[in-house]
Amino acid sequence: MYCYKYPHPAVTTDCVVFGYDPNDGLSVLLIRRGIEPFKDCWALPGGFVRIDEEVEACARRELNEETGLQLSHLSDLKELGCYSGVNRDPRERVITIAYYQLVRKSEVIGGDDAKEARWFPVDNLPEFSFDHKKIVEDAIERLKRDIYFEPIGFNILPEVFTMPQLYKLYKSILKVDFDRRNFANKMMKLGIVDQVGHRPKDASRRTPIQYRFNKERYEMLKNDKKAFRLEF
Amino acid sequence: MYCYKYPHPAVTTDCVVFGYDPNDGLSVLLIRRGIEPFKDCWALPGGFVRIDEEVEACARRELNEETGLQLSHLSDLKELGCYSGVNRDPRERVITIAYYQLVRKSEVIGGDDAKEARWFPVDNLPEFSFDHKKIVEDAIERLKRDIYFEPIGFNILPEVFTMPQLYKLYKSILKVDFDRRNFANKMMKLGIVDQVGHRPKDASRRTPIQYRFNKERYEMLKNDKKAFRLEF
DNA sequence: GTATATTTGCGTTATAAATACACAAAGAAT
């Protein structure tokens, strides 16, 4: 037993992990809870912060334990915010720090002693445990906002992709229509993407050109919030 | 005594409160600690989250208790982030949620049983307690970023102000030079400010025109992150 | 198998916005 002079809340982390594929569009990674409360319901991967562990480290650890996802030490989770409603967990007072991140779906192995982990398209989400519905909604809003001010896609698209793929990713997040040609021009002018190899001269116009992100320029624009801006 | 099966961290809040005046520029509100650790050192206003209290509510309460500041229930604190270094407090494991806010200096009464509270210009800060130096630095960076994407000034300038005053506020936050005429044009075109009364016809050109914020439009632009953008 | 629709790349043009200054009047500083 651990005793304190004043009552202490428990602190947990939750992660909203976004994945993407051309068929389902944007999806969120959820796990099925194995224990009460909300046994067998869907919830965000997450768990209790250890006493000698930083909060973001906890989010990474829980993510790995529950979904097999091993985030690169480079790619940092984005802090979404603190959720502190006094009755959000029936067991005890629990304060949660939520994070979000974009990953390639293929990186989820779901191995280990992983509870059942599954992708749900953002417009077809299940019933949630706790206040996780609100957290996911906030994450989607946040992602929608962030996409205007920093480049998105490096972690969520395959290494080599086509302009139509990048365009569709943006459209499926923003849910608005904008001109594909202006979008491609902007991406090129920003210098964020490089053409991969040469297009074979026997290839038809219908075969899309392949690109990869220019990591150097991508990181630069990610940090310099003034330089990157989308309108739409 | 309150006992738990697993060890629990303590949770606190800290507030970075910015004020402004033409002479000192941007300042931060700090209090002198009355107890150990860091007795008599300067620290951010803040304190322990109560077990039946939401985190943001705690930040408001502590702010009021320690500085006399009573924030309008409308103006919400902005969440800055979570600070969770395992040794940031020598007493026990403490996780802090930091907030920031802009206020008029005059609103700080410093009454009550308030510990000594004082404004420090951001480029002349004292030694800090805990990791509050990092928190303040982060808040300044965050403010610098936010200023590009949403209107700032409603809470920090007097109700009626002049364009040169608004211009100087922006310059003292951003610490870059930009054209005052283009800035004024932009503010006018955004519809964020309304001229107050008529300029007396005997008034010279040297007497600045008075403005107040158009609250409706201000709030609109605050929420629609796409509509408000500064370049500089 | 032919007609039609869709996808892709590569443009152009009109409108709007950002940027960089010019200038004059009033007052302050020297």
Add this chain to the structure above:
DNA sequence: ATTCTTTGTGTATTTATAACGCAAATATAC
């Protein structure tokens, strides 16, 4: 009395945004 500073107004120039045309290849429909 002269010079410098502050304030408001205005105007070019450059740059970015938004809307759209077109042809080639291929997929789809009938």
